[in-house]
Amino acid sequence: MLLALLIICIAGCTQPTPGVTVLTYASPFSPGHPFSRADIAWMKWVEQQSDGRIEIQPYWSGSLLSSEHSMHELRHGVADIGLITPIYARGGAHLIRAQAGFYGGLTTFEQQTALWRCMAAADPQFGRELHGLKILAVQGGNLPGIVTRDRAIRTLDDLRGLRLRAPSELLAVLKDLGADPIDMPMGEVYSALAKGVLDGVVAPPDTLKSLHFAEVAKYFNTIRIPRGAYAARAIGERRWRSLTAEQRDLLERSTEVWEQSLAAELLVANDVGLAAGREHHVEFHDMPAAEQARFDAIYERDGEVRARALARFGIDGLPTYRLARSVAAQVMDDGGIRCSRDQT
Secondary structure, three states, X not given: OHXXXXXXXXXXXXXXXXXXXXXXXXXXXXXXXXXXXXXXXXHHHHHHHOOOOEEXXXXXXXXXXXXXXXXXXXXXXXXXXXXXXXXXXXXOOHHHHHHOOOOOOOOOXXXXXXXXXXXXXXXXXXXXXXXXXXEEEXXXXXXXXXXXXXXXXXXXXXXXXXXXXXXXXXXXXXXXXXXXXXXXXXXXXXXXXXXXXOOEEEEOOOHHHHOOHHHOOXXXXXXXXXXXXXXXXXXXXXXXXXOOHHHHHHHHHHHHHHHHHHHHHHHHHHHHHHHHHHHXXXXXXXXXXXXXXXXXXXXXXXXXXXXXXXXXXXXXOHXXXXXXXXHHHHHHHHOXXXXXXXXX
């Protein structure tokens, strides 16, 4: 019933100008978040390139789409276009969740999104898990470190006993190191840190500013934790088919603009976050090289374990894992990314 009321409200509240196609866009983030600033740059580009014949109507701060069910909601037309996070989906995106742990050795947004496209082209399971959606942008991100409330992390042994918020692909890795990791929405982390419910969070420096973690945490360890890419912006398939060929072509071309805007905003946000940390007297600590190597070995081993575990869902994840490691090896060898189905 609620879903139907939302759809009726959008239909009733949106009064398009004749000859103008209005597309609704929904995000769980506020308009000032780095993700949203990239979204706004994309909206302006689409509207300009269409000579005003496409208008994007945004809905921010989770007012229309939820973080947990955004893929399902887009499929049913709650919004036309939206920010999706399949890596946090409770079900139905098993390979996409697992592949987020296959990115060891990659450090840039461009490398992360290129690897995603290699894997998605090679394995049709990605398409099956994204059924009913047309992907408009893939997103990588700044490499996370470890933000802690009142204990400095200088070695991996210092993680023992700490309750840390971490993405699902790192839960087993952190358990192996003696931490007590949990996966919870990022929007709840600030409050949990402030109250002492969490000891820390695995997060990139940009969150020191964008999510205000510098206000409730004292330490940041700059360990290089790999970051996975994922399909992050999509339009419902039914809405996609309702557009003209010219409109679909424009949105296809907008993918590069959107991803470049995301990459640029995240780089700026990273610097701003570091500055905010220094302003709030956050202590920064580097992880010793031997400890970094130890972490990398555990991360890679866990990636293969996660790939094998997909068999319980009837998914053969090993070819995708092996492709990812092959591509990462190329990057570490000569900086380039080349992929083909033959590599699986």
